[in-house]
Amino acid sequence: MKQQIRDAGDVRIISLSGKITIGAGDVMLRELINESLEAGSTKVLLDLGGITAIDSSGIGEMVASYTSAKNRGAQLKLVNLSKKINDILQVTQLITVFDVFDNETEAVESFG
Amino acid sequence: MGAADGRTRRRREPGILSNSGWDMWATLSLESRFESIEIAERALVDLFGEAGVGGDEEYWILTALREAIANAIRHGHHGRPEESVRVDYRVEADLVSITVVDQGEGFDPAVIPDPRDAENLLKPCGRGIFYMRRFMDEVAFRRGPDGGTMVCMNRKLTPRPIKE
Numbered sequence: 001m002k003q004q005i006r007d008a009g010d011v012r013i014i015s016l017s018g019k020i021t022i023g024a025g026d027v028m029l030r031e032l033i034n035e036s037l038e039a040g041s042t043k044v045l046l047d048l049g050g051i052t053a054i055d056s057s058g059i060g061e062m063v064a065s066y067t068s069a070k071n072r073g074a075q076l077k078l079v080n081l082s083k084k085i086n087d088i089l090q091v092t093q094l095i096t097v098f099d100v101f102d103n104e105t106e107a108v109e110s111f112g
Numbered sequence: 113m114g115a116a117d118g119r120t121r122r123r124r125e126p127g128i129l130s131n132s133g134w135d136m137w138a139t140l141s142l143e144s145r146f147e148s149i150e151i152a153e154r155a156l157v158d159l160f161g162e163a164g165v166g167g168d169e170e171y172w173i174l175t176a177l178r179e180a181i182a183n184a185i186r187h188g189h190h191g192r193p194e195e196s197v198r199v200d201y202r203v204e205a206d207l208v209s210i211t212v213v214d215q216g217e218g219f220d221p222a223v224i225p226d227p228r229d230a231e232n233l234l235k236p237c238g239r240g241i242f243y244m245r246r247f248m249d250e251v252a253f254r255r256g257p258d259g260g261t262m263v264c265m266n267r268k269l270t271p272r273p274i275k276e
Contacts, residue, residue: 022182023146053171055178056243060236067234091246092239093228106177 001025002050003032011108012041017050020058029058033065034075042074043111047104049080054088066098075099079107129150134205136162142181142197144189144214149181152199156210163203164272172247173208173267179240180212188261190218209266213256221253 001018012064014032019025031061036044046062063076069076077099081089101107136159142148153174170204181197189195197223200211225232245251248265256262 021178022149022186024150035212053175053178055175055182056239057182060241063234064236067236084168088175088243092242093233097233 001028003028005032005036008045008104008108010041010044011043011045011111012036013045013047013104014110015047015050017052019053020051020061021053021055022057026055026057026061030061030065034068037069037072037074042072044069044074044076045079045104045107046076047079047112048082048085051082051085059088059092059094063094075111077101077107077110079104093101133256134163135202136204137200137202139174139201140199142193142199144185144191144193144197146182146185146269148185148197149178152181156201159201160208160213161205163269165203165208165269169267169270173210176244176247176251176265177210179211179244180265183240183263184212184214184216184261187219190216203269204267206271207266208269209264211265212263214258215256215258215260218259218261219253238244238245 001016001020001024003017004015006013014036016029020029028073031042033046066076079101081100086095086100089098090098099110101110130146138155140152140155142152147200156174156177157170160166173261177199181199184197185191189197195215198213202209221241224241225238227233227235232238241251244263244265246265250264250266252264254262
């Protein structure tokens, strides 16, 4: 998995590409989000546009990161989900947990 | 031995377009490491390439395969790399069958909770078997021939032209 990190105002945008699977991206995802939270970011946007595959471990790390952000009073939102990642979240009903957006502008504005 | 010791056998009867004319199979013996999942995935992609299976169908079957092997490594072997995971594939004209066998202690699939239940929704684990059941037509858990867990999965394949 590869990542690119930038800020849009006070929103930390983490763009990921490749796979978020067990032993190949799942731990990195957790570390990236934790680092942002520890650095004081309270608005984190995960751009999954470049993700080609995600497994239950990757989904688990996303859920754990969501909870971790919430517990710190921060928000974690998702943008640019492929149809397959959307399907993965739908079948486990996690689509109801995450705030999901189709484009970055809309997502950034939603943080307020 | 490297990460994988496998053999692939293919049997086809050219010119016969019936289901019985297409049958390919492969067996892999993998070290119990997460890197082995990629090897298992590539083997199935190769078979599917020969068989003309692709797109969403291939994607979801690979997802189920990854989950089954990850479970064997993580829960079956608890990360012990000296154990091995055996994967058998069979691709027929209208069906793919995959068997994953570990050397672990086994488990009772009846006690696996539904990850969609409110109390489980935010748990970081417990979705692998759910995804396998969702993306394959049949998933059965049995005791392996030498102990451990044997996961047998199959899924009907979309009709497609048979390659000569």
